[in-house]
Amino acid sequence: MSRAIQYQYDPKNLEKSAPAFYDESKLRSEEMILNLGPHHPSTHGVLRLEVVTDGEYIVDVVPHLGYLHRCFEKHAESLAFNQTIPYVDRMDYMAAMNSEHAYAMGVERMLGIDDRIPKRVEYIRVLVAELNRLASHFIAIGTYGLDIGAFTPFLWMMRDREHIQRLLEWASGARMLYNYIWIGGLYYDLPVGFEEKCMEFVNYLRPKLKELEGLIIYNKIFVERTANVGVLPLDLGINYGVSGPMLRGSGLKFDLRRVDNYSVYPELDFDVPVGKGEVGTVGDCWDRTYVRVAECWESLKIIDQSLEKLTKEHKRTRDFDPQALVPKKIRPKQMDFYVRAENPKGELGFFFRTDGRSDVPVRVKARACSFSNLSVLPEISRGVALADLIAIMGSIDVVMGEVDR
Structure with missing residues (x-):
């Protein structure tokens, strides 16, 4: 039982009449365990955070996984x-094209046919992967606005993402789980007129992205909620295996499209944005969001160049067969092999x-970028206010289908 604090209110001497609990040195610390999720929308659906709090401040956070098992690895081994390929789509369902690209590229390298993939196929793969990168970043930025109390950015991002979804559905027949990039090629060539429609979308999106920067990135309230919050030091990020915009937000210019030079990325001109602590500290929530917006501009550059190659140098032909290289039974030699690619999340x-x-692998293991990013x-989060935990969580941009695999 605690005693009620007795004091006499004196309007002329507030300091003298203040109750004992105004003196922080006399406060008794009492930790409390809260559960955020797994159904709270601010924890991104099926993630449970066990949060130890002391008043309004975080003592510790324990992420609990296992609410969205995809069983990808065991499916792939059977x-x-x-x-x-359809099971690859269902891990990071926000970036299915990028995941398909990585998987197909790995099997092609095991078969020794990766250098024989037609240039038109490679440019189509890069084109659809960068469109999907834009769609993934739009979800990350839009839902992040929702997490910290802004509704308009989410509506704008979903509006513009819908154009991408329609383009990818036109090419593959599916809205989100595409099964389009196949081993040795593609499901089919691009529809007639796709390049022209895609260029119309690029021209439409440029001014919209500029509006977004003013609406959210340099918005005073957004800056105050994200600057100097959730700072990820570079050495800590490297030790935890963090990658993608999270690592680049901490200042490291590391992008596998440049480091590994896979597909036709070496032939394309684009930059690798990094966090610079422009409004806060390098590696904070603002830097991570800034890097995602900057990457949208770079993806537009890549899409522009890919469309030019597809319409001028590697045009469609009647005898084009997007699956000509693959045997009916895919049987790589006995080996252990690892392949990696730059997904929107890492x-x-x-x-x-x-x-x-x-033709069935003995073992398949997926290295999920969301899993490593979430682990940090x-x-x-220790020592931050409870309200800032949601801001930090949203800045990581995880998809639980990839975390639980």
């Missing part, structure tokens, strides 16, 4: 290589173990 990797006899959450 199916032929070319039958696994480094997505696939490890394969094959026996050389079967406790380190950058």
Whole structure:
């Protein structure tokens, strides 16, 4: 039982008449455990955060996983290589094209046909992957606005993302889970007129992106909610295996499209944006969001160049077969092999173990970027206010289908 604090109110001497609990040195610390999620929208659906608080401040955060099992790895170990593509889509369902690209590229390298993929196929892959990167970043930026109390950015991002969804549905027949990039090629060539419609979208989006920067990135309230919050030091990010916009937000210019130079990315001109602490500290929530917006501009550059290549140098032909290189049974040699690619959220990797006899892999392991990025959450959340935890969580941009796999 606690005693009620007795004091006499004196309007002329507020300091003398203040109750004991106004003196912070006399406060008794009492920790409380809160559960955020797994159904609270601010924790991104199916993530449960066990939060230890002392008043309004975070003592510790423990993420609990396992609410959205995709069972990708066991599915992949029971199916032929070319039958696994639909399951790849369902990990990071916001960036299915990028995930398909990484998986197909890995199997092609094991087969030794990666240098024989037609240039038109490669440019189409890059085109649809960068469109999907834009769509993924739009979700990240829009829902982040919702997390910290702004509704308009979400509506704008969903409006512009819908144009991308319609383009990708036109090419593949599906809105989100595309099954479009196949081992050795593509499901089919781009529809007639796709390049022209895509260029119309690029011209439409440029002024919209400029409006977004003014609406959210340099908005005074947004800056105050995100600057100097959730600072991720570069060495800590590297130690935790953080990648993608989170790592680049901490100042490291590391992008696998440049580091590994896969597909036709070496032939394209684009920059790698990094956080610079423009309004706060390098590696804070603002820097991570800034990097995602800056990457949208770079994706537009890549899309522009890909469309030019597809319409001028690598035009569609009647005899074009997007699956000409692949045998009916895909049987790589006996080996252990790892491939990685730059997804919108970071480094997505696939490890394969094959026996050389079967078209079903012995072992498949996915290196999910969202899993590694989420693992650093406790380190950058201790000591912050409870309201800032949601701002930090939203700046990580996780998809739980990829975390739980």
